[in-house]
Amino acid sequence: MYKLSVIIPIYKVENYIEECLNSVLIQLTPEVEVICINDGSPDESMNIVSSLISNCSNAIQNQFVLINQENKGLSAARNAGIKLAKGEYIAFLDSDDKLSDSFVQDVINTIKKKQPDLIDFNLFTSTNKTIFIYENPSDLSLKSLFKSGKWFACSRVYSKKLIGNELFINGIYYEDIGFVPKKYLKANNIEYLNKNLYWYRIRENSITNNVSEDSYNKSLCSFEKLIESYMDLYRVENNKLYYFLSFFIFYTKITYVCKNKNKTEAGVFVLKYKDLLRDKHKLNLSYFGCRVIFFLYFPKFYIFMYDFYLKLKRNKYFFKL
Incomplete structure (x- = not known):
């Protein structure tokens, strides 16, 4: 063997x-x-x-x-x-x-x-x-x-x-x-x-770096399947790390939508998954960075600020402090 x-x-x-x-x-x-x-x-x-x-x-x-x-x-x-x-x-x-x-x-x-x-x-x-x-x-x-x-x-x-x-x-x-x-x-x-x-190897022409309408839609479906997969495991096993994974994928999805569509569509998904945000007491915040914690408590304001940041960056007005 x-x-x-x-x-x-x-x-x-x-x-x-x-x-x-x-x-x-x-x-x-x-x-x-x-x-x-x-x-x-x-x-x-x-x-x-x-x-x-x-x-x-x-x-x-x-x-x-x-x-x-x-x-x-x-x-x-x-x-x-x-x-x-x-x-x-x-x-x-x-x-x-x-x-x-x-x-x-x-x-x-x-x-x-x-x-x-x-x-x-x-x-x-x-x-x-x-x-x-x-x-x-x-x-x-x-x-x-x-x-x-x-x-x-x-x-x-x-x-x-x-x-x-x-x-x-x-x-x-x-x-x-x-x-x-x-x-x-x-x-x-x-x-x-x-x-x-x-x-x-980091390739600029990889699927996830080239966002066509089809790949964008498949990405959204992929995020949703992953979120539901881990929420199902959380319901069965009651392991809060599965809940953590669901939320982290949700956060990743929101930033992805902001980058590739707009803040309005990102806001739609915040409402769709509001239960994930409502039950934030189930999450151990020490597992998250500051940006994710800010999103957890102020999702709509986070989307607004992130969208503003992206616009500055695209227009080359962005600089690192």
Whole structure:
């Protein structure tokens, strides 16, 4: 049995996939399998993958699983990989990103020594910045984690037992926030490696950075599904961190609407989710930053001020104090 399964969903990444795959090949050990899910990519991505693997030894070729499916989105591709995975642990690698050179060694060593439910590590971005998963790397509490809001699925390694049958929500954006927090609230043993083990590419032309009318509407639907998902969990389990997640997603949705539509439409959603605001006594305010707390108590005024800030910024009258 493999110790680790690395799942790589592939879609329209012909300019990046060779670099991504090479970052895995240079450190591949017999304890690791690699599952490449072709999510109906219309370009040469999968041909590049096949060509690279065909030049490897038979032993390495046998460690790869190549799957073709019609385009269903990132969540469905990851879910397909999870179902096929033979490893005790699962890692996710986006096909325009890379693993650091010590990823496999550090992760496998941690698995053998600690057998954790979850392994955390930091990301190093294409803009030369480190994304720390915990708000304060010396504070490994759930509070620090939730306050940072860094829910990147690819900055963790998960035991397959922890994932179980609870997979990514299909057909939405921001799928990571619907998956990752749930694992923390079920994990008993979490190990944090304060290392940059993953290289994360920031692309200006990504789906969430290019807002067409269709992507805007899908984003709104995604936010609503996530809010309802966590509210359902809160009602069943009465864990206030699920309520916290619902509210934080709601706040994120409001700022998104302000940026991409207008303050009037943002106000409509404040009224729609007024119950979330009314029950603010259920929230631990120490988990929030000042801006979110201000929104919690003065939502309409916050929207007005945020809209004013955005107008100044767009007109280049904005300056940092």
